[in-house]
Amino acid sequence: METNKDYSSDRIELRSEKVRNIIGTIPPALVRWSIVVITIILVMLMLVVFLIPYPYGEGETIFQYLLN
Numbered sequence: 439m440e441t442n443k444d445y446s447s448d449r450i451e452l453r454s455e456k457v458r459n460i461i462g463t464i465p466p467a468l469v470r471w472s473i474v475v476i477t478i479i480l481v482m483l484m485l486v487v488f489l490i491p492y493p494y495g496e497g498e499t500i501f502q503y504l505l506n
Contacts, residue, residue, distance in 0.1 A: 453461070492503040
């Protein structure tokens with residue numbers, strides 16, 4: 439059972455060019471905040487590596503254990 443309706447985006451233009459431009463752009467605030475969140479997560483991971491003692495070591499931190 440084939441239908442005669444063609445739903446491909448090549449044949450039907452549902453939105454104007456202005457609307458497509460607005461939808462197609464990424465908001466700068468979203469990019470800025472995502473970079474901030476990723477940076478905070480990386481800094482927290484680095485602090486964990488530098489400050490938390492390695493449980494199977496002799497009191498040194500994970501970073502010190504990895505260097506030895």
